[in-house]
Amino acid sequence: MPNRLGQRLAKHLAQRLSRDPSGGIERTEQCELKGFPGSIRVLDNEEALTEANQQRLGTTFWSDGSRLDTGRAGAGVALQAVPGGPWEHVEVPMGHGHEAFDAELMGVATALEWALERQPLGPIWVLLDAQNAIDRLKSARPGPGQALVLRAHRAVEKLAMRGQPVTIQWVPGHSGVVGNEQADQAAKRAASKQTAPGFEHLSLADGRVYKMPRGWNLDPVAGKAPKRLASRYYQLKTGHAPIGTYLHRIGQRESPECQACKEPHETVRHVLFGCRGRRTGRRALYRALEKAGVPLPTAAEESPEARLFAEPIVTQGLLQFMAEANLFNDNERTAREAESSDAWGWDTLEEGGPGVTLEDE
Numbered sequence: 001m002p003n004r005l006g007q008r009l010a011k012h013l014a015q016r017l018s019r020d021p022s023g024g025i026e027r028t029e030q031c032e033l034k035g036f037p038g039s040i041r042v043l044d045n046e047e048a049l050t051e052a053n054q055q056r057l058g059t060t061f062w063s064d065g066s067r068l069d070t071g072r073a074g075a076g077v078a079l080q081a082v083p084g085g086p087w088e089h090v091e092v093p094m095g096h097g098h099e100a101f102d103a104e105l106m107g108v109a110t111a112l113e114w115a116l117e118r119q120p121l122g123p124i125w126v127l128l129d130a131q132n133a134i135d136r137l138k139s140a141r142p143g144p145g146q147a148l149v150l151r152a153h154r155a156v157e158k159l160a161m162r163g164q165p166v167t168i169q170w171v172p173g174h175s176g177v178v179g180n181e182q183a184d185q186a187a188k189r190a191a192s193k194q195t196a197p198g199f200e201h202l203s204l205a206d207g208r209v210y211k212m213p214r215g216w217n218l219d220p221v222a223g224k225a226p227k228r229l230a231s232r233y234y235q236l237k238t239g240h241a242p243i244g245t246y247l248h249r250i251g252q253r254e255s256p257e258c259q260a261c262k263e264p265h266e267t268v269r270h271v272l273f274g275c276r277g278r279r280t281g282r283r284a285l286y287r288a289l290e291k292a293g294v295p296l297p298t299a300a301e302e303s304p305e306a307r308l309f310a311e312p313i314v315t316q317g318l319l320q321f322m323a324e325a326n327l328f329n330d331n332e333r334t335a336r337e338a339e340s341s342d343a344w345g346w347d348t349l350e351e352g353g354p355g356v357t358l359e360d361e
């Protein structure tokens with residue numbers, strides 16, 4: 001089933017690459033010389049390794065570039081949005097005519113543009129193991145790699161305007177750092193692929209290649225989230241979610257009670273605002289509401305859940321809630337049953353979308 005992740009990114013890449021010079025011919029852009037608009041950190045080996053293995057506040061993208069013996073190059077980016085959660089990847093096949101250096105820069109630019117698209121909360125980190133590429137990012141001077149450096153700089157400037165500072169940091173390669181390994185593998189997979197004309201294909205986390213859908217009119221933020229979260233988002237939004245009251249109503253559960261806190265009626269409102277078993281997620285949601293300047297729900301408010309689901313600026317916070325609250329892991333089997341018998345399930349939404357095709361690799 002197609003993952004919404006990266007579809008708009010793919011479009012961006014397609015647009016960009018169709019006007020990009022190919023065959024290794026580098027075009028030079030006239031621009032003011034300026035330094036990197038974020039932070040760059042290259043620590044000594046031991047320190048860099050220690051930091052790479054530590055948790056960072058914000059979101060860390062791992063990038064890498066690869067050039068195979070066949071002469072084909074590719075870039076890979078890896079992201080683990082939730083600690084302990086699944087890894088997501090973006091793979092950019094570059095074909096012939098590029099050096100590993102170009103692939104490394106492509107990895108950084110892709111990571112930063114993915115950050116813009118995906119809109120994670122907090123400061124943005126990009127960790128990679130190529131010091132020459134990191135060094136190149138310090139200036140937009142003409143020369144090899146300039147086009148990619150400019151793309152990276154523009155993305156960093158946009159992120160900074162959103163209040164998300166960017167740090168590019170060196171991680172020692174081949175040191176067993178999980179994120180670095182993930183990016184390395186993604187880059188190698190990308191390099192082994194033919195470049196599709198116009199880049200209308202994008203490889204995603206589960207290793208399949210998706211053709212870009214057109215005309216999606218679902219919530220753009222939810223549409224970019226991992227499929228599992230996006231699915232939960234639409235389920236909660238419609239009330240057709242694997243929660244007590246709904247499962248009870250469709251005869252899938254004997255009681256409407258909340259399995260997380262034993263409250264007798266597990267409603268969408270309860271899950272979001274009342275449940276004692278979902279406090280961690282609620283903290284994330286309320287932080288997002290405050291940041292977005294959206295009033296917090298009060299006990300007197302009749303239907304705060306409807307207000308929040310109608311407010312696009314809150315979507316990211318709701319997705320965060322669903323990720324952090326680990327929402328339905330207590331009963332995945334029931335969840336799947338509910339989805340399959342649910343008129344508002346993800347499959348139905350997908351069938352309603354035009355032009356979505358999935359290709360197995």
Ligand SMILES: [Zn+2]
Nearest residue numbers: 258260261275
């Ligand atoms: Zn509860």
